[in-house]
Every structure is written in structure tokens, then in C-alpha cells.
Amino acid sequence: MNDRAMKKLCLHPLFSVGLMIRLLLIASMMPVAAGDWYVPFLDVSVSSFVLDPWSTWISSGGTPVAFPYGFAMWLMFLPLTLVAKLLGTSLQYGYALTLLGVDVGLLYVLHRLLPGRRRLLLIAYWLSPFVIVASYVLGMNDLVPALLLAWSMWNVRKVRLGVAGFLLVAAISAKLSMVVAFPFYVIYFFNNKSLRQYVVRFMAGCLACAAIFLVPFAFSVSGLQMLFGNPEMEKIYQVVVDTGGGGVIYPVPLTYVLMLYLAWRVRRLNFDLFQAITGMAFLLIVLMLPASPGWFVWSVPFLVLYQAMSGRMAVFLAAMFSGLYVLGTLLNSQIRLINGLGFSPREVLHLNPLIEGRVTSLLHTTMIAIGVLLALRIWREGIRRNDFFRQSRKPFVIGVAGDSGAGKDTFANAISGLFGAHSVAKMSGDDYHFWDRQKPMWHVLTHLNPMANDLERFSSDLISLADGKSIQSRHYDHHTGKMSKPIRIASNDFIIASGLHALYLPILRNCCSLKIYLDIDEGLRRYFKIKRDVSERGHSLERVLSSFEKRQPDSERFIKPQANHADLVFSLQPIHPRMLENLSDHHHLRLKLVVQTRRGFNELSLNRILLGVCGLQVDMGVSSDGGEVRMTIEGDTSASDINMAAQMLYPQMLEFLDTKPEWQDGMMGLMQLITLSHISQEQTKRFI
Known part of the structure; x- marks a missing residue:
């Protein structure tokens, strides 16, 4: 050539x-x-x-x-x-x-x-x-x-x-x-x-x-x-x-x-x-x-x-x-x-x-x-x-909110894998709980309630990282239910702030270059949360089921309204609700991704690439005023196809990625691709 x-x-x-x-x-x-x-x-x-x-x-x-x-x-x-x-x-x-x-x-x-x-x-x-x-x-x-x-x-x-x-x-x-x-x-x-x-x-x-x-x-x-x-x-x-x-x-x-x-x-x-x-x-x-x-x-x-x-x-x-x-x-x-x-x-x-x-x-x-x-x-x-x-003058801050079990940490890790851990600083809202699991207040307030979290310090630390400064933060261990000793987190080119209340306060939203809400299907969320808390965190099934009922009012009041402030909403859903019945680890869970955005992105080019390169089925709708785009994506795709799509859609963003970016298969790979689209769009707006 x-x-x-x-x-x-x-x-x-x-x-x-x-x-x-x-x-x-x-x-x-x-x-x-x-x-x-x-x-x-x-x-x-x-x-x-x-x-x-x-x-x-x-x-x-x-x-x-x-x-x-x-x-x-x-x-x-x-x-x-x-x-x-x-x-x-x-x-x-x-x-x-x-x-x-x-x-x-x-x-x-x-x-x-x-x-x-x-x-x-x-x-x-x-x-x-x-x-x-x-x-x-x-x-x-x-x-x-x-x-x-x-x-x-x-x-x-x-x-x-x-x-x-x-x-x-x-x-x-x-x-x-x-x-x-x-x-x-x-x-x-x-x-x-x-x-x-x-x-x-x-x-x-x-x-x-x-x-x-x-x-x-x-x-x-x-x-x-x-x-x-x-x-x-x-x-x-x-x-x-x-x-x-x-x-x-x-x-x-x-x-x-x-x-x-x-x-x-x-x-x-x-x-x-x-x-x-x-x-x-x-x-x-x-x-x-x-x-x-x-x-x-x-x-x-x-x-x-x-x-x-x-x-x-x-x-x-x-x-x-x-x-x-x-x-x-x-x-x-x-x-x-x-x-x-x-x-x-x-x-x-x-x-x-x-x-x-x-x-x-x-x-x-x-x-x-x-x-x-x-x-x-x-x-x-x-x-x-x-x-x-x-980018060197101001880090790019991504706020990721969602209910417990919505996949915030998984999503944050996937985005971090694109840019490389060396270029990303991550904050987790769980590290700002006021109380350890052994404290009596744990049984009074759920962690979905803002009063159970030190959101003032969370905001202050995020502002410091966005200003290029380092912070001292504790880490919440989900296995022991205790906080670690303070550890130093240095600012970086990309900052990912994820948590139950990452978009709750106006000051948090103002810090974010891109605001994302994970609105996972409720049945799917319960399935993933049970699987995570029982298999990975050692909780009993009865305790997890009890927490659903206890936390539901706080979720409706404090967590879900944050979707209204998001630039990008990802909703992961099963192809058919009945698929969750009698589901075992031996069965492949077929999912679809519903994407809503209030900041229009290159949906026509994305639609064409998802159809032609990734072989996916895409339904797209635009609101009457053109202010909101909704896409429903179904099908299976590989990390290599997602990588190829990114090279075709956003060549100007490739230098921001790690030398070997970690693209994911399936729906998580699509979420990476669409998030990269919005990051590219926000970078372009810095010219304005």
C-alpha cells in the first residue's frame, strides 16, 4: 500500500x-x-x-x-x-x-x-x-x-x-x-x-x-x-x-x-x-x-x-x-x-x-x-x-450514577480499560459511607439515603482532582464492611466518579464533563445483585432479598431521579422478561441496550457502523424537538468489531486511548463505544 x-x-x-x-x-x-x-x-x-x-x-x-x-x-x-x-x-x-x-x-x-x-x-x-x-x-x-x-x-x-x-x-x-x-x-x-x-x-x-x-x-x-x-x-x-x-x-x-x-x-x-x-x-x-x-x-x-x-x-x-x-x-x-x-x-x-x-x-x-x-x-x-x-489544562471528569447492582464499578473499569489505568483516577461513592457495616446506624439508614454518605467530602475531593490536586481517601471493603486507612489518589487525565449519588448534588454535576446514568432493568438488576452479593461478597440470599424491600423507597426517592440530569442513560434489558425465570450459569443471557441522550451525537454514522460492521439490529427514534435520541440495540458483537467501529468513527480519539485498549465483547463494548462518542463530542466543544 x-x-x-x-x-x-x-x-x-x-x-x-x-x-x-x-x-x-x-x-x-x-x-x-x-x-x-x-x-x-x-x-x-x-x-x-x-x-x-x-x-x-x-x-x-x-x-x-x-x-x-x-x-x-x-x-x-x-x-x-x-x-x-x-x-x-x-x-x-x-x-x-x-x-x-x-x-x-x-x-x-x-x-x-x-x-x-x-x-x-x-x-x-x-x-x-x-x-x-x-x-x-x-x-x-x-x-x-x-x-x-x-x-x-x-x-x-x-x-x-x-x-x-x-x-x-x-x-x-x-x-x-x-x-x-x-x-x-x-x-x-x-x-x-x-x-x-x-x-x-x-x-x-x-x-x-x-x-x-x-x-x-x-x-x-x-x-x-x-x-x-x-x-x-x-x-x-x-x-x-x-x-x-x-x-x-x-x-x-x-x-x-x-x-x-x-x-x-x-x-x-x-x-x-x-x-x-x-x-x-x-x-x-x-x-x-x-x-x-x-x-x-x-x-x-x-x-x-x-x-x-x-x-x-x-x-x-x-x-x-x-x-x-x-x-x-x-x-x-x-x-x-x-x-x-x-x-x-x-x-x-x-x-x-x-x-x-x-x-x-x-x-x-x-x-x-x-x-x-x-x-x-x-x-x-x-x-x-x-x-x-x-486536556492537559483540565482533566476530563466522567460521573457515573445508578442503583446498587447496576454495574457502576464494572462500567467504570471498562472505561478505565480504554484509556489505561495509568491515565485514569477513580473515585467510588462507597468509599464515602459514614458508617461501617457494624455500626448501629447501618440498620437505621440505607446507603441509598444521601444522609448516610459524606457527599460534602465526595464533592470536595472531586473538585480537588478536577483541579489537578491529589486527595486522601479511604476504601470501603465490601467483604469486611470496614473502611481502610486513607490512601492517596493522584489526579489524572481522566477522572471517573461513580456512586449511588454521583449526580445527586448540583456541584457534583457541575464538575462533570460527561454525566452517565445506568438505568438497568429492575429484574436484571436484582439478578446481578444477588449473583454479586452472594457469590462475591459472601452475603446470605435472605439478607440480599430483604435489602431489596428496605432500599426500594430510597431508590425511588434519591437514586432514580438522577437520570433526569444525565447526558447519557444506558438501560440494559433482557430480550424477553421471561428469560430471567429459572436462569442458570449454563444459559447465555441475551440482552438489549437502550440508549438515551440529550446531547445529540453522531447517531446516523453510529447506526450505519453498528449495522454494517457489528451486524447488530438498531431501532432509532428522535424526539419531536430533536433534543433527545433513543436507540435500542440488539444482537451479539465482539471486541474486535467494536475496536474496528471506533477506528472508523472516532479516529481523532485513538491517541487518547491506551496503546492496547481493552475493548469488551457484547453490550459492555457498545457502552464503551457510545461513551467514547460523547467524550469525543465534549472534547470538540472545548473549541467553542
Whole structure:
């Protein structure tokens, strides 16, 4: 599938145009950087092959600025340099064709990151003046670390973290500046809880690559001298703000630290946020420095990803940014042809030195202004409007109410299984009973009565969790009837507050992003409660039957009215009431699910998917004013079908789920699916 799409990309006319431009430049240009530094270094390294080519180069009298890069960069250019040497042709062609191969490789990686965006990729990347001028006119090799970093990020997206770590360190080996990305990787894994379990694989990949590329380089004294003695390393300190009294502030490190803090403060990062923040950091660093022309290539993949998620204005601004870059760069560059002749565009134009200086400064100022505008748009569109960013500012609170035995804990566990226990904080109303089972008041008031529960503390704790704070709560043990010692519950991305009175008080309802009521069929509720209390909690059958009669008035008065405040009501019912007669564990209980909602959801799409994918029978009705939707769903379905339906209906929600979400079979799986629909809807409303 991807290979066919890549083939179509290569057959596109715009690809042919970009390829012809590159081949013409390779055939006609001998870039100064390549001709004076990189190619001579590679020539020496293949003429007398050793594992420390930097020492050989220095001992032969070579300039220390020729190749201040690590093993990854050297090994990337080595094969075609050797081929050119064996064929007796100019090593420049081996160097340039390596860049072309890396260029196509980066196009392929971006194609995998942005499937189906062929035209955008070809315009924004393949025809990008940044790439063409920096790589083929000036001979810069920054495409190599850009490819390795983008390839690493694609493997992060695919949760191939061992490979991602290996490629990240390879990018750092190719160009030390890529170390800028490493802390963002660490923050991403720390703030994406579903990936923490795989961080060992990432570190193993990093260590493996470091052992291959970084450790041997550390033993090359000449290599280290060339790397850390490179004048480019000092550019970070050239931009200063004098504070008076001999003190200065370095804005570039300051900006970088602020970007790291921004990433750290986002409680939950997804891939889009990760790449947007990392790309914004690279772009701002390059804009603030007296950067080498090749450094702008680092930001090109991130700008392409931004243009893909934004609109035409983003494409227009990026085009202006790259166009100004070309004009400003060429005016300050020496162009050398393959025959050795060179010229400077400023000399060809015969500009007055005063006018030339102002034109160059104006071009650079305008380019920086547009670059800053792009960075601000990335912040606004790629970060602030991101669902994960909005989620990090306020947890999503789900309130689940229902009668005793309605399945509140089972439902809460099912929803928790979708997002992963690492992303969910759960509160149970049972933990807020005033009295243990042994206390006399237990026989006076049922726990269905609000007076028997500390709803004030329940509300206070829920508010604290919604505010991102931790709480101390006891746990009610249904086997012993006693409360445990206080335990700490930390706030999380999703908070599930379930209980008999979870929607009883207005303040509780106001805390909830989504309010759910479980209105199980009374006969079915009694069946499940008897099964649970007798088999699991050790109560006698007589005691359970007696509690039904005792609790019924309180249920009618305090519990069932909460359904009127719910956004979503699930009613689980047997297909036929007589099915509950003489039911045993050996018989399959066939159920139907009745769903009522006062916040309209995508019922038409859901109806179509439930019929076509899950093979269910669905009857749907809408109230006369369109304010309430009622669906009755019958049939059996599997967890795999529910998973497929979720991917088709709510692809934007998949990143919120655990890496391996626990979908349920049957009606509970349908309740998971419909709940996810409402969560998606509420997330969208945060834009409003």
C-alpha cells in the first residue's frame, strides 16, 4: 500500500521537475563547502582507510573546519565516495548523489508521516528552496541529520522505540546540534503515560547506537578538537543582551529552556504536540542565531508537517519564508561552477554597497519576521488547539450514577480499560459511607439515603482532582464492611466518579464533563445483585432479598431521579422478561441496550457502523424537538468489531486511548463505544 503510494508520488510531474533541478545542479555546481572541505576530507579518508579519519586528515595538514561531524555523517557519505573513487570520477558526484539519496529518503519518511498528501509534500518539501539551495547550490550536508531525526520521529509514532532511540543518537552523531531534540523525547515519554512502559526499549536503542557511533568517536582526539573547536559552536553565544554591570543574558539558551518548560507543563503529550513543540524549538533557535544557511534545513520537515495540518495561509507564509531565505542567502554566498569558475550574485548585480547592505538587512529582517509569525501560528494551531493540550489544562471528569447492582464499578473499569489505568483516577461513592457495616446506624439508614454518605467530602475531593490536586481517601471493603486507612489518589487525565449519588448534588454535576446514568432493568438488576452479593461478597440470599424491600423507597426517592440530569442513560434489558425465570450459569443471557441522550451525537454514522460492521439490529427514534435520541440495540458483537467501529468513527480519539485498549465483547463494548462518542463530542466543544 505504502510502496504503491510512493510510486505514485515519484510518477507525479512535480517530482520529475524537482529531480531535474537537482540533477542539473549536481552536474553544473561545485559548492564551495563541498569542494574545499567535505570532499577533500572524504578523499583522504578513502585513500588511506582507517577508523579515525579525523586524525589522518589533521596529520596531513587539513583544516580543522573540514568535517566537524561524527561517525554517522562519515559513514553516510562513505559508500558512494568509494564508488566514485573506484570509477575514477570526481568525488563531488559521490557526495552530491549521497545528498540526493538522503533527500529522497526524507521525502519518503515525510510521505509515511503524511499519507495521501502527495501534492503538498512535493510543493512544500521536494520543491523547497531551503533544501535545493542549501544542499545542491551551497553543498551543505544538513539533510543527513534532518533525515535521521525525522526517521526517528516516525518510529516514535509507530511505537518502535528501540529503533527511534538508535536513529536519534545517530542524528546526534551526524550533527551535534540534534541533541536539542533529546530532552523533548524524554519529556514526551514521561508525559505520555501509555508509552512509559516502553521507555526501556528507547534507552536500549540509544545506548546501542552510542556504543557504535559515539564511544569510538570519543577516542579520536582530532575528531573532538574538530567538533568542539568548530566556530559554528560559538554562535550560540554571539547573541547577547547586556544587562549592565558586566552581566549578559544569552537569549538562545533562555528560549530553549522556556520551550522545555512549556513541553514539561503539558501534562499529556501526543505525537502531534511532540513534533510541534520540537519543531517550534528548532525554528526559534535557527531564527535567533546568525545561522549557517544549512541550519534552516533542520526546520523544513517540521514546517511541512505544520502546513499539512493548517491551511493555505500557512503554505503561503512558508513559501515567502523560503523565498526570502534564498534571496538573502544567495546575496551573501559565493557560487562556484563545476569548471572551477566562481561568482558572487552581489557582484553580478553591481549594487551600491550602502544599498546592498540595506537590502540584505531588510530581506533578513523580513524573513525573521515571517519565521516568528510561523512559530506563533504553530503555537496557536499546532499546540493550543491540540486536544491533548486542552486536556492537559483540565482533566476530563466522567460521573457515573445508578442503583446498587447496576454495574457502576464494572462500567467504570471498562472505561478505565480504554484509556489505561495509568491515565485514569477513580473515585467510588462507597468509599464515602459514614458508617461501617457494624455500626448501629447501618440498620437505621440505607446507603441509598444521601444522609448516610459524606457527599460534602465526595464533592470536595472531586473538585480537588478536577483541579489537578491529589486527595486522601479511604476504601470501603465490601467483604469486611470496614473502611481502610486513607490512601492517596493522584489526579489524572481522566477522572471517573461513580456512586449511588454521583449526580445527586448540583456541584457534583457541575464538575462533570460527561454525566452517565445506568438505568438497568429492575429484574436484571436484582439478578446481578444477588449473583454479586452472594457469590462475591459472601452475603446470605435472605439478607440480599430483604435489602431489596428496605432500599426500594430510597431508590425511588434519591437514586432514580438522577437520570433526569444525565447526558447519557444506558438501560440494559433482557430480550424477553421471561428469560430471567429459572436462569442458570449454563444459559447465555441475551440482552438489549437502550440508549438515551440529550446531547445529540453522531447517531446516523453510529447506526450505519453498528449495522454494517457489528451486524447488530438498531431501532432509532428522535424526539419531536430533536433534543433527545433513543436507540435500542440488539444482537451479539465482539471486541474486535467494536475496536474496528471506533477506528472508523472516532479516529481523532485513538491517541487518547491506551496503546492496547481493552475493548469488551457484547453490550459492555457498545457502552464503551457510545461513551467514547460523547467524550469525543465534549472534547470538540472545548473549541467553542
